[in-house]
Amino acid sequence: MAQKRSIFEEVDPSAATPAARTAQPGAIDRRQKGSRSAVRIWLIVLFAMVLAMIVIGGLTRLTDSGLSIVEWAPVTGALPPMDETAWQGEFEAYQQIPQYRELNLGMTLAEFKQIYWWEWSHRQLGRAVGVVWLLGYLGLLITGQIPNGWKGRLIIPGALGGLQGAIGWWMVSSGLGEGMVSVASYRLAAHLGLAFIILGLIAWYVFRLARPEREIMQARRLRERKLWGMSTGLLHLAFLQILLGALVAGIDAGRTYIDWPLMAGGFFPPEPFELRPLWRNFFEDPGLVQFIHRMTAYLLFIFGLVVWRRGRKSAHPRTRTAFDWMAVALFGQVVLGIATVMQAAQMHIAITHQLMAVILWVLILRARFLAGYPVTTSIREGRA
Template sequence: MQLSFTNALLRPRVHLGLRASRTFLTVSCPPVTLSSRTAAKSCLTSGVAGSPFRYPWLYRRCYSVVAQQKSPVLRSLENRFFSANAFHAAAQTSQLPVLASPAVGRWLLISSAMVFAVIVVGGVTRLTESGLSITEWKPITGIIPPMNAEEWGIEFEKYKATPEFKLLNHSITLDEFKNIFYMEWSHRVLGRVIGLTFIIPLVYFRLRKRLNPSMHWRLTGMTALIAAQGLLGWYMVKSGLEDSIMDTPGAVPRVSQYRLAAHLGTAVVLYAGMLGTGLTVIKDWKYANGRPWGGSGAINWQDVLSNPAVKRFSRLSKGLTALVFLTALSGAFVAGLDAGLLYNEFPLMGGRLAPPMDELFSFAYAKNDDGSDVWWRNIFENPTTVQFDHRVLAMTTYISTCLLFAHSRRPAIRALLPPLARISVTAAFAMANVQVLLGLATLLYLVPVPVAAAHQAGSIALLSTMVHLLVSLRRPGLAAQMWKKAGMGAKSSGI
């Protein structure tokens, strides 16, 4: 074999001996500049009849010769057409749409884990009645807690002016105040950390153009939800600091259950969005790089998702996911009204399956003279009705999860579902059983803080299994499909 070059232009002439016929084939390259990658490719295609990928053995032998020259053009040729990343190089030359990398998916999963943590910490803050210990909202300077005795004294005096101190905690000591202060402070600081760890990488990925257009809008919405969480959090706390509580007979200083539900609901939506998007990014990347869809190489996703039985199963899964979210949201009303301290028995409530109708829909909660608001006010403001509704929703969710799991075990459905979907349904069924046990323990033992916090975390864990189920039944994104097709075309062409 011989290889020659001119000084100013790259003009290799490769002589390859054919073992079968003991003749020689000469591949001559036209003159090309060192900066022309397209012309560099023609060095291996000119002079060869037919498709440029017709003789892959010839390309390998050409490569074995030219790779020794260390020319910039030849090194770029090596990286683009003969490395393990040939698929991605081909995709780039074809101007394929942006496919988010696994780094984006991992960032979103880490962010969702942090939101999960802040939800749990927020639940503990509510259970320990620590949420009203900080009476001001300082988004920037509030990250620094009191550092000396004088600053602690100032914060304690502010707390002494609140209705909670005057009505409930008038005998609290400074050390006890510090405990509840740090609980609320950690919840707020964790929220700020989530904002920074989400926005900074988001700006980086956008500048590096690592996000496709559809993700831009989705991640912008998540950023808005993070900002809304801070505003909703303070709006919620402010409802428990109003002096009007002192003028209401029998009133207990607590935050509005409506604002608490909005605060929790927004956090859950943010968590589900981050988790679902992160899982989608990672699964799309794996699919585009040759990994099988649904966890099995023998499954064609077009055939699976077009099957009427799978479509019905997917609709049922979406309905169950919405039911899980609604049940978790009803738990916020239970927490906001301390409704878990009523009727600490199961399955009965006061010796019967349901309390008397006049107790469930008492006119004492109506504020209109004609009583037209008695229905919805009892549903959201009557502790007895709120607990009853949560029980009904919880049992409906549990039974629905069991039925969906049983449906997935039917031979006809089991044969159609991808392996990842079957795993997700099984995980949801297992988590539903754990959640029922935690709920019963919370009720029967008068809402102990560790068990109640675990119950709230269990609701988010159950929602996580349902989100994973929906992602496993989702078709690959358009960008992933195009990258997959380009990769298969490159492999079939012998790259």
């Protein structure tokens, strides 16, 4: 009969079972071939490029430059006009669409070049993102630096990027038909929404690859399910607000009613349902679109504070800090939104508002990630 042992008594390693003697710590990570840090650096570069695309895309919309290139040439369009004859050809093509005839009649070639460069730069950066994704993926694949289980995941951003290019042309083509002087707002919303999905997916991968696989697996067992669910709901509501913001930008609704907190002196905008059929008002009536955007902003702010309050109760300091920063960005975005309206969506304020939307989006994602995969440390360290 085995003798009782003290729980503090050291155990002779030679007495352990063969399986225990051969087991070594960190076996999960050793099975994970590849370089998480190399993949992460590549993803961070892609993240920065997609962020730049969102900003340049916003400036392209604010300067009404999106229809300056009237054809989709993914390969040959990489080169801009190289001489005056080519420039004149591009200008003549632009002169055939309604936006020129109804908004920019009499525009000079020099003025056309200014809007052309915005759209060309946006498209060119899109091509660069595709090249960086493809070459980076192939390079990491050939050198064996992609960790196990990540080959399929890392294809997704590239596939979505290709889809984004097609949606971009689908959006531009909507503004070339008769009676159109800008792109369809709902297509603009789809284009911007997919950009945020791609950005969020890349950010999520970066968060996950920053920690060893064994730590991720252990942290998942400590998931704060209530906080995880609430932050997921907040993420969805923020995405809806981003789409509504695109609708506002698509019809210049932010420049229509510039008083706050009222709209033209009342809570509800005047005559919000004049268009027929009725559903068009929710996409095309400036007063109603801006009103919905405002109301959703209030709802997002209130719910964000509720989620932040819940996050403050987390047992993990880094999770609490993540929700603190999310709340700071949320408050800043509300202030910027009000300023954007009251300043009639001036370019510098409007683009800052869009950039803050990206920051808030990523901070909500980060807070959600830490709610789902909390970082734990000892009490002595005083952090998590």
